[in-house]
Amino acid sequence: xxxRNTQPTMTGILRxxxxxxxxxxxxxxxxxxxxxxxxxxxxxxxxxxAMMIGMAIGTIVHLLLGxxxxxxxxxxxxxxxxxxxxxxxxxxxGMRDSxxxxxxxxxxxxxxxxxxxxxxxxxxxxxxxxxxQASANEEGCE
Amino acid sequence: xxxxxxxxxxxxxxxxxxxxxDVRQGDDKRRLFAKACGRTILVAVGTGADIKFLxxxxxxxxxxxxPGMVEKAGPRAAAYEGRMELRVMDAQRLECPDASFxxxxxxxxxxxxxxxxxxxxxxxxxxxxxxxxxxxxxxxxNVPAVGLFLDFMTYLSxxxxxxxxxxxTVSNVRRAGFHVVSERNVYFDIVxxxxxxxxxxxxxxxxxxxx
Numbered sequence: 001x002x003x004r005n006t007q008p009t010m011t012g013i014l015r016x017x018x019x020x021x022x023x024x025x026x027x028x029x030x031x032x033x034x035x036x037x038x039x040x041x042x043x044x045x046x047x048x049x050a051m052m053i054g055m056a057i058g059t060i061v062h063l064l065l066g067x068x069x070x071x072x073x074x075x076x077x078x079x080x081x082x083x084x085x086x087x088x089x090x091x092x093x094g095m096r097d098s099x100x101x102x103x104x105x106x107x108x109x110x111x112x113x114x115x116x117x118x119x120x121x122x123x124x125x126x127x128x129x130x131x132x133q134a135s136a137n138e139e140g141c142e
Numbered sequence: 143x144x145x146x147x148x149x150x151x152x153x154x155x156x157x158x159x160x161x162x163x164d165v166r167q168g169d170d171k172r173r174l175f176a177k178a179c180g181r182t183i184l185v186a187v188g189t190g191a192d193i194k195f196l197x198x199x200x201x202x203x204x205x206x207x208x209p210g211m212v213e214k215a216g217p218r219a220a221a222y223e224g225r226m227e228l229r230v231m232d233a234q235r236l237e238c239p240d241a242s243f244x245x246x247x248x249x250x251x252x253x254x255x256x257x258x259x260x261x262x263x264x265x266x267x268x269x270x271x272x273x274x275x276x277x278x279x280x281x282x283x284n285v286p287a288v289g290l291f292l293d294f295m296t297y298l299s300x301x302x303x304x305x306x307x308x309x310x311t312v313s314n315v316r317r318a319g320f321h322v323v324s325e326r327n328v329y330f331d332i333v334x335x336x337x338x339x340x341x342x343x344x345x346x347x348x349x350x351x352x353x
Contacts, residue, residue, distance in 0.1 A: 010168070071161050071162055
């Protein structure tokens with residue numbers, strides 16, 4: 001193996017910055033999905049329909065935001081957490097807004113959206129670490 | 143729009159679109175490509191963004207189907223510390239003799255080759271026995287929700303950007319006659335570093351085009 005070109009370029013600070021970027025992107029997806037769902041799903045709307053519409057809204061939101069964050073943070077690193085935040089978050093937020101529209105203020109809903117995004121980003125990060133470790137095998141050069 | 147036109151168009155924005163991937167995944171690419179040795183074929187060189195991850199001192203033929211990409215790769219190829227020849231060529235019809243390379247390298251290539259098994263069989267043909275195939279590719283996830291999402295994304299990515307998001311590239315490598323030595327997850331189970339070899343006893347695929 002030629003070792004002249006194997007020095008790592010991802011420093012700890014850079015790695016932490018990308019992780020912070022992942023969390024920020026997921027939080028933004030959560031907030032924008034929350035806002036879009038709040039604007040579109042009316043109070044007392046059918047819960048099942050609200051979940052499906054919320055999922056569609058979240059999918060569109062995360063695809064659009066992926067165009068912004070993907071080039072900066074990596075396409076798949078943006079897409080995977082974004083998918084979970086947009087699709088599942090959209091469903092949950094849609095269900096909540098159809099049932100508890102008046103009980104949860106917009107400010108609270110936005111904070112919950114951001115917290116949901118960050119939680120998903122951390123979860124996906126840990127899942128990724130596990131998947132990497134599961135497949136890791138030391139590859140020597142013959 | 144055919145593949146050449148699609149990638150000529152993409153050559154203008156490719157480096158910008160892949161900036162994050164380039165920085166984040168560079169170390170994994172460098173680690174995989176460090177195993178290259180001898181005469182090497184680099185398939186789909188693109189704008190040459192991956193040239194900096196290659197070990198120096200190789201004798202490389204770098205190909206791409208897009209003249210626009212090859213033109214962009216020119217300065218990076220010239221800066222490579224080794225020998226690098228750039229050629230416009232289709233991965234499905236390699237204009238190279240049988241058993242002429244020690245290593246074949248691909249990076250995010252077989253998501254876009256229209257007939258991936260045919261392209262891989264071509265690589266099998268041009269590699270010497272015990273020649274090494276080093277692939278850095280994205281594939282369909284085995285996580286059900288993510289896999290379905292990648293199926294959905296393929297409907298958007300194929301006409302807009304070119305690549306499929308849901309290919310089973312590792313199975314295609316086996317189908318082409320290679321022996322997979324290792325398959326390492328780089329991001330999730332989507333982005334993978336795959337190492338395969340052309341076994342000595344493996345017969346040359348009968349479907350290889352004749353030159």
